[in-house]
Amino acid sequence: MEHLLSIKDLHASINGKEILKGFSLDMKAGEVHAIMGPNGSGKSTLSKVLAGREEYEVTSGTVIYKGENLLEMSPEERAHQGIFMAFQYPVELPGVNNTYFMQASLNAIRKARGEPELNSLNFMKLVRTKLKALEMDENLLKRSVNTGFSGGEMKRNEILQMTLLEPTLSILDETDSGLDIDALKMVSKGVNSLRSPERSMLVITHYQRLLDYIQPDYVHVLSGGRIIRSGDKSLALELEEKGYGWLQQEAAA
Amino acid sequence: MDAAEQQLAELAKAGYEAGFVSNIESETVPPGLDESVIRYISARKNEPEFMLEWRLEAYQKWLAMEEPDWAHLKYTKIDYQSISYFSAPKSAADAPKSLDEVDPELLRVYEKLGIPLEEQKMLAGVAVDAVFDSVSVATTFRKQLAEAGVIFCSISEAMREHPELIKKYLGTVVPQTDNFFAALNAAVFTDGTFVYIPENTRCPMELSTYFRINERNTGQFERTLIIADKGSYVSYLEGCTAPQRDENQLHAAVVELIALEDAYIKYSTVQNWYPGDENGKGGIYNFVTKRGVCAGDRSRISWTQVETGSSITWKYPSCVLKGDDSIGEFYSVAVTRGAQQADTGTKMFHIGKNTTSTIVSKGISADRGQNAYRGLVRMNKGAENGRNHTQCDSLLIGDKCGAHTFPYIEVANPTAKVEHEATTSKIGEDQLFYCRQRGLSEEDAVSMIVNGFCKEVFNELPMEFAVEARKLLAISLEGAVG
Numbered sequence: 057m058e059h060l061l062s063i064k065d066l067h068a069s070i071n072g073k074e075i076l077k078g079f080s081l082d083m084k085a086g087e088v089h090a091i092m093g094p095n096g097s098g099k100s101t102l103s104k105v106l107a108g109r110e111e112y113e114v115t116s117g118t119v120i121y122k123g124e125n126l127l128e129m130s131p132e133e134r135a136h137q138g139i140f141m142a143f144q145y146p147v148e149l150p151g152v153n154n155t156y157f158m159q160a161s162l163n164a165i166r167k168a169r170g171e172p173e174l175n176s177l178n179f180m181k182l183v184r185t186k187l188k189a190l191e192m193d194e195n196l197l198k199r200s201v202n203t204g205f206s207g208g209e210m211k212r213n214e215i216l217q218m219t220l221l222e223p224t225l226s227i228l229d230e231t232d233s234g235l236d237i238d239a240l241k242m243v244s245k246g247v248n249s250l251r252s253p254e255r256s257m258l259v260i261t262h263y264q265r266l267l268d269y270i271q272p273d274y275v276h277v278l279s280g281g282r283i284i285r286s287g288d289k290s291l292a293l294e295l296e297e298k299g300y301g302w303l304q305q306e307a308a309a
Numbered sequence: 310m311d312a313a314e315q316q317l318a319e320l321a322k323a324g325y326e327a328g329f330v331s332n333i334e335s336e337t338v339p340p341g342l343d344e345s346v347i348r349y350i351s352a353r354k355n356e357p358e359f360m361l362e363w364r365l366e367a368y369q370k371w372l373a374m375e376e377p378d379w380a381h382l383k384y385t386k387i388d389y390q391s392i393s394y395f396s397a398p399k400s401a402a403d404a405p406k407s408l409d410e411v412d413p414e415l416l417r418v419y420e421k422l423g424i425p426l427e428e429q430k431m432l433a434g435v436a437v438d439a440v441f442d443s444v445s446v447a448t449t450f451r452k453q454l455a456e457a458g459v460i461f462c463s464i465s466e467a468m469r470e471h472p473e474l475i476k477k478y479l480g481t482v483v484p485q486t487d488n489f490f491a492a493l494n495a496a497v498f499t500d501g502t503f504v505y506i507p508e509n510t511r512c513p514m515e516l517s518t519y520f521r522i523n524e525r526n527t528g529q530f531e532r533t534l535i536i537a538d539k540g541s542y543v544s545y546l547e548g549c550t551a552p553q554r555d556e557n558q559l560h561a562a563v564v565e566l567i568a569l570e571d572a573y574i575k576y577s578t579v580q581n582w583y584p585g586d587e588n589g590k591g592g593i594y595n596f597v598t599k600r601g602v603c604a605g606d607r608s609r610i611s612w613t614q615v616e617t618g619s620s621i622t623w624k625y626p627s628c629v630l631k632g633d634d635s636i637g638e639f640y641s642v643a644v645t646r647g648a649q650q651a652d653t654g655t656k657m658f659h660i661g662k663n664t665t666s667t668i669v670s671k672g673i674s675a676d677r678g679q680n681a682y683r684g685l686v687r688m689n690k691g692a693e694n695g696r697n698h699t700q701c702d703s704l705l706i707g708d709k710c711g712a713h714t715f716p717y718i719e720v721a722n723p724t725a726k727v728e729h730e731a732t733t734s735k736i737g738e739d740q741l742f743y744c745r746q747r748g749l750s751e752e753d754a755v756s757m758i759v760n761g762f763c764k765e766v767f768n769e770l771p772m773e774f775a776v777e778a779r780k781l782l783a784i785s786l787e788g789a790v791g
Contacts, residue, residue: 107746111738135748147743151761160757161747168748200761217747 058123060085060256061225066117067281068105074115075101077281083225086253090267091260092292093278094300099260100144102278103229106258107141108134121225135161136168138224142214142231149201154213157201158183162220186219190246207234215246222250226257232266244269264296279304338395344368346394347496353395354465354499357472367485367495374489380652381681381713384594384621387559394497394530450514457513459543460505464532467503474505478536482565482602482629490561490596490623494530498563501532506541506572515771517546531562537572539605544575546774560619561596570605570632577770579778581618587647592620599626600656603635603664611638612655613769615778617785620649625683627656630664630692637666640766642778644785645678645710654684654715659692659725668699671763674710675786681713688725695725703733704762706755706786756783 061083068076075098083089093099105112106119108131119126122137129137149157163173174182187194192212202210211231218226228247232240247257247270259270267275267289275291276283279300284307285291295303338346347368351361376387454461460471468475485495506512537543547564560582568574576599585592595618601610612626622645628637639655657666672680680703688695703712718727736758744754760767760779767775 107742109742131742131745132748132750135746141746143743143746147737147739149740149743149758149761151764152757153761157744157747157757160749160753161744164748164750164753221747 059083059120060087060122061126061258062118062120064118064120066105066119067115068101068112068117069115070101070112075112075281076105079117079278079282081276081283083256083258085224085256086251087274088251088257088259088270088272090270090272090275090292091258091278092262092264092275092295094304095262097278098281099262099278100229101281103141103144103227103258103260106134106227107131107139132164133168135221136165139227140218140221140223140225141227141229142211142218144229144231144233146202146205146210146214148203148205150203152201154199154201155180155183155197158217158220161217165221183216183220186216189249190216190219190242192216192242208236208239211235211239211243212246215243219246219250222255224255226250226255228257228259228261230260230262232261232263240266241269264292267292277303279307338393340393341390342368342392342394342497350395350497350499354468356465356468359472359476360468363480363485364496367492368497370486371489371492371496374486374492376489380623380683381679381715382621382623382650382652384650387594389493392529392559395499453513457510458507459510459512460503461516462503464498464501464503464534467534471503471505474536475503475534478565478567479534480565482567482600483563483598488598491563491598494532494561494563494598498530498532501534501562503533504535504543504545506535506537506543508538509540510538511541512543515544515546529558529560531560533562533564534567535565535574535576536567537569537574537608539569540571541569542573542575544577544771546577546579546771548579548581558591559594559596562598564597564599564626566599566601566610568601568603568605568608568610568635571607572605573609573611574601575611576601576613576626577774578612578614578616579774579781580614580616580622581781583620584618584647584649585620592649593618594621595619595624596621597624599624600629601627601637602629603632603637603661605635606632606661607634608632609636609638611636611640611769613638613640613766614642614653615766615770615781616641616643616651616653617781619651622649622651622653624651624653625655627658628666629658629660630666630695631660632664633661634663635661636664638769639666639668639670640769641670642673642763642766642782643671643680644673644675644782645680646675646706646786648677650679652681652683654682656685657687657697659686659688659695659697662691662693663695664692665696666698668697668701669765670699670701671766672701672703672712673706673759673762673786674703674712675706676710678710679713680711681715683715683717685717685719686727686729687719688722688727690721692722693724695722695727697725697727699727699729700765701729701731702762703731704759705733705735752783752787755786759783759786 059082063079063081066076066079067074091099101112114127159179166173190212231243259272272289275287275289277285285303338349347364351364483491486492504516535545566574566576582593582595603610610628616622626639630637637657643651643653645651654670655668668684670682672682674680682701686697701714705712712733714731716729720727740758741751741754745751759782767778770778
């Protein structure tokens, strides 16, 4: 089977400092991959490069998504192609109504795909269903995007958007950070509801805990800007027990 | 005479007026200002004697005044002797013959705003024979207004038809000598709008100069006087979202509002005069004096403005809260980009007891635009329990623009409460990236963020105006990022 996403020997830097140093990864449709690693290993850089943040300069390597050169696409084109990133730090948009934002987002994507746009009535129906599934407060719809949201509310709002947009490739950038156990369960429930043979997920996390709820097919350890070890779920458990040190030493040796 | 006949008569009259206008085309006064010019203007307008005296008095005082230089604005000094103070309507010979001759950039903006073709011609100053549609629309509206007892006409007409109202109210809110530009306006204003709403009358429609066909070419010195009698209500819309062609560089308008007991005046402006080229060359200088007095108890005056045009904006729509329990409001969005400069804000004078004022100012600067908020809140000695809340926010786009805030607060009554909140933020790469990651184009993202920023002000605009203002803002800031 052809890969949904194929990253080969990717080098990327910000402000002249190289962060990713030969990162490679292949993902098939339907797979869930977890990327784990210590602080500063390049986890966030990876998610931002994949989503198209322009400050990051890709100096070499290739990223092929659905058979096309992802690096040539603008951030919005990537979104139209089904790439979604749940932000580690979602951004406040004061005065921009949350419902309006989500409707504009969904319709921009539908339009780009040549699908009919949803009117407000139908959109409200849709968003209410999703909201209910995530056991979220409807109040969230009336507020400005992420403005004054608690950490947990922000993360749930990200997952709400994710379930609305039904992306082909979801990148979860440390979605578990700052979440209490109840919120973590809820977020995981939302993510799991999207799992299907067509959809893939890249779950970036610092802790094993999240992987108790979102079961990955593969676990990769990122260190010094490249993958130093890949395995299955058991690798994550091993990491929790031993920390990252032993792997880094192994890699250095 | 039945309605149809009357309409015909009105049409015929309108035709005559147009004819009259073309007669005076050749009589443009040469540049320069002295008493004879003022006498000429007054005579041309068949004004009553008292008006001529009033103008001459203003002129004498203006001569002794100095152009103010305290504003945060930089521009080449205006040569008042190089301006022609009675410019007849632009001759058809100079006007573009068709839309093909109009600046394509302007047409692109009209297109984006969704303006019908006929209207585009009118706005671009294309010589058209007659706009019969708007004539008949205007006639119908005039009839409806007359039935309600509302007077809505040009100020020259009001001087001839309603001299008692003019005598009683003109210059009572903005005196002839109020400031340099107001004095100049008092001396040489050529036309403007007059509105009178009778007691306990709710004006049956939103009044807009757009429907006043004789409003065109009122020129650079416009004067507006609106009187809302006891218990009445009026919403007045000024300006147009479409960029208007205008040959006059200096605009010095005066607007006076008077709200008597329990009256409510809502005055909304969208200003989009030509801002000049990227260096501000050729742009309009807009020096406007706008003030309203809440003369009666429980009266209310609300100013809402969206300022996106002109190269220089100098404008402080103010409220004098004389009546007890009266309310003054100011909601403003000012956008400066390119080389545009704006020094705008408001003054709230609390005189009566339990008076309340609200100020919401949103300044947006992009490119090299400079945006200053200048506001005064004064609680007089007698302003028992006066309340003011000021919210003053600035949004910066890029790193070459500037936002400045000059709030003045004077409190002479210990029971008064004044609050001032101010924020400055920058449209961040983070915000744009977030929106784009969700599939929105950069243009839509900027528009969404800016509209969110201005939401509290747009909420105050009449529905139709608000929709247009949103579009206008998006167009004004097109390409401002990146």
